[in-house]
Amino acid sequence: xxxxxxxxxxxxxxxxxRAGCRFFAGYPITPxxxxxxxxxxxxxxxxxxxxxGESEVAxxxxxxxxxxxxxxxxxxxxxxxxSLMTEGLSYLSGTKLPALVVNISRGGPGLGTIQPAQTDYxxxxxxxxxxxxxxxxxxxxxxxxxxxxxxxxxDYAERDRNPVLLLMDGSLGAIMEQVEFPxxxxxxxxxxxxxxxxxxxxxxxxxxxxxxxxxxVILENENKQRALLTKQWEENDVRVEEFMMExxxxxxxxxxxxxxxxxxxxxxxxxxxxxxxxxxxxxxFPFPKKTFQNLNYDQxxxxxxxxxxxxAQMRDDIExxxxxxxxxxxxxxxxxxxxxxxxxxxAIHKIVTGGAE
Amino acid sequence: MAQKIYSRPKSLMPMPSGFCPGCLHxxxxxxxxxxxxxxxxxxxxxxxxxxxxxxxxxMYWRGDMLGAAHGxxxxxxxxxxxxxxxxxxxxxxxxxxxxxxxxxxxMSAANRGENFTVFFANNSTYGMTxxxxxxxxxxxQKTSTTKYGRDAETTGFPMRMCEIISTLDAPYxxxxxxxxxxxxxxxxxxxxxxxxxxxxxxxxxxxxELLTNCPTTWGMTPLQSLDYMETNTIxxxxxxxxxxxxxxx
Numbered sequence: 001x002x003x004x005x006x007x008x009x010x011x012x013x014x015x016x017x018r019a020g021c022r023f024f025a026g027y028p029i030t031p032x033x034x035x036x037x038x039x040x041x042x043x044x045x046x047x048x049x050x051x052x053g054e055s056e057v058a059x060x061x062x063x064x065x066x067x068x069x070x071x072x073x074x075x076x077x078x079x080x081x082x083s084l085m086t087e088g089l090s091y092l093s094g095t096k097l098p099a100l101v102v103n104i105s106r107g108g109p110g111l112g113t114i115q116p117a118q119t120d121y122x123x124x125x126x127x128x129x130x131x132x133x134x135x136x137x138x139x140x141x142x143x144x145x146x147x148x149x150x151x152x153x154x155d156y157a158e159r160d161r162n163p164v165l166l167l168m169d170g171s172l173g174a175i176m177e178q179v180e181f182p183x184x185x186x187x188x189x190x191x192x193x194x195x196x197x198x199x200x201x202x203x204x205x206x207x208x209x210x211x212x213x214x215x216x217v218i219l220e221n222e223n224k225q226r227a228l229l230t231k232q233w234e235e236n237d238v239r240v241e242e243f244m245m246e247x248x249x250x251x252x253x254x255x256x257x258x259x260x261x262x263x264x265x266x267x268x269x270x271x272x273x274x275x276x277x278x279x280x281x282x283x284x285f286p287f288p289k290k291t292f293q294n295l296n297y298d299q300x301x302x303x304x305x306x307x308x309x310x311x312a313q314m315r316d317d318i319e320x321x322x323x324x325x326x327x328x329x330x331x332x333x334x335x336x337x338x339x340x341x342x343x344x345x346x347a348i349h350k351i352v353t354g355g356a357e
Numbered sequence: 358m359a360q361k362i363y364s365r366p367k368s369l370m371p372m373p374s375g376f377c378p379g380c381l382h383x384x385x386x387x388x389x390x391x392x393x394x395x396x397x398x399x400x401x402x403x404x405x406x407x408x409x410x411x412x413x414x415x416m417y418w419r420g421d422m423l424g425a426a427h428g429x430x431x432x433x434x435x436x437x438x439x440x441x442x443x444x445x446x447x448x449x450x451x452x453x454x455x456x457x458x459x460x461x462x463x464m465s466a467a468n469r470g471e472n473f474t475v476f477f478a479n480n481s482t483y484g485m486t487x488x489x490x491x492x493x494x495x496x497x498q499k500t501s502t503t504k505y506g507r508d509a510e511t512t513g514f515p516m517r518m519c520e521i522i523s524t525l526d527a528p529y530x531x532x533x534x535x536x537x538x539x540x541x542x543x544x545x546x547x548x549x550x551x552x553x554x555x556x557x558x559x560x561x562x563x564x565x566e567l568l569t570n571c572p573t574t575w576g577m578t579p580l581q582s583l584d585y586m587e588t589n590t591i592x593x594x595x596x597x598x599x600x601x602x603x604x605x606x
Contacts, residue, residue, distance in 0.1 A: 054465035061429035065436025211424030
């Protein structure tokens with residue numbers, strides 16, 4: 001298929017349709033409104049259903065209902081709305097229902113600003129709700145990557161029977177880029193029919209119950225299974241991009257839009273002869289710990305965490321992975337303020353030339 | 358030769374009820390089960406469970422069930438029914454679930470005219486959590502959070518959900534029945550079946566409120582609780598059919 005020029009939010013919506021998503025419920029919030037707007041007419045075209053929920057709380061529970069039928073279902077929102085969905089996310093995980101949740105994030109806390117930010121990292125990677133469950137978190141940095149990850153997210157969600165989060169800041173949601181869409185996925189019943197409530201022609205089966213409530217012994221066992229699942233993600237599903245890392249003495253760690261801006265700065269620093277590289281986590285959870293373990297710490301002098309967040313939120317994960325073998329610095333903007341490649345260049349340059357505290 | 362004229366509905370498990378003595382939840386559930394049996398929908402029905410005593414049906418119901426978060430049963434039912442329009446979907450909610458935490462969900466589902474049925478068990482208290490004040494608690498009624506009786510000055514008045522929902526244009530059938538006496542029980546059974554029949558015909562949102570009791574948290578014997586309903590609950594929550602678009606005026 002030929003490439004088309006598309007806005008980030010719309011590209012995600014079309015990718016979801018191609019992935020077989022046939023149910024969407026959501027509530028208006030900037031900067032992600034193009035997703036529900038697009039799906040409101042696109043889903044009926046392919047035999048799916050769109051519901052504009054009365055709130056984010058209701059919307060995530062509508063997704064819960066659709067997922068119980070085995071229908072590929074998603075919702076999207078932005079930071080304050082995602083907070084309202086955390087109850088529902090916990091129930092999805094508790095009932096073991098798959099779904100895709102897209103967070104086109106904006107500056108916080110509170111109502112904050114509609115401008116882009118990366119201040120939902122901790123919420124996304126540590127606790128998307130009460131009860132100690134985790135979700136896989138994907139963070140694209142180009143629109144093509146956003147399309148490809150959206151397409152795959154549903155497969156991960158169904159494989160694990162757990163919600164998946166796509167985390168992308170508002171600037172990537174708003175830009176336009178060329179993207180190439182994968183083909184329409186033809187879904188079959190196989191693999192899903194064992195657990196969901198869908199009825200199939202001529203099928204005789206015992207009644208099924210999907211519930212978020214368990215007796216203690218079973219719940220502990222379920223949580224052990226969740227712990228095992230998390231371990232498997234760390235073994236098998238980590239995605240990371242390493243950029244100019246071979247001889248890097250200074251390692252920038254950044255994801256999403258920050259990684260894009262950092263790449264420009266790194267290319268300019270390289271021109272000046274500074275050996276700077278980039279580790280870009282694509283899965284924020286599972287975090288690419290092994291990439292940090294495999295570095296040569298005789299070569300690496302320092303890490304610089306660059307985020308649209310003050311204080312930096314990914315820093316804890318970097319510190320845990322680095323285990324004190326090199327200092328970790330941070331540079332960021334917050335509150336919806338962005339940085340350009342020059343200010344990122346300056347921040348890295350200061351550290352490279354020994355000017356940082 | 359003996360003829361079997363009465364038996365347990367197929368939609369219920371063959372096990373004794375674990376509800377408190379005198380509780381009307383099992384009766385309400387049985388009426389729904391009877392209606393579903395009579396409509397031949399045992400294998401097609403999906404029971405969306407709420408949070409509260411009404412969720413205990415998960416132990417007694419024989420059929421597909423989906424447990425929803427507190428107050429969110431109409432939202433979960435919306436998602437399910439929109440994805441599976443051929444299934445007979447119903448939620449069974451208590452008054453705290455439906456009229457307090459889930460007020461937005463029930464009103465919006467009703468207003469959209471979602472093609473499923475909500476059964477609303479109104480016993481004017483939170484039974485499972487120990488008898489706190491509900492939006493439906495009567496003025497003067499003592500609960501664990503209204504020690505001296507509900508005071509309208511600080512807590513407002515009991516909410517009449519049938520009256521509120523019937524102001525909306527979309528709902529197709531809205532009715533209230535009292536389960537404290539045989540007459541009301543018989544009327545309720547007909548109303549429940551009618552609501553489900555309308556859903557099967559694709560008519561849209563149907564709502565049946567069932568006035569029930571809570572002898573345990575009301576601090577009464579079962580018989581006292583039925584009398585209390587007659588003299589206090591029914592005069593405020595007046596039974597009747599509030600909307601029936603299928604009956605020509």
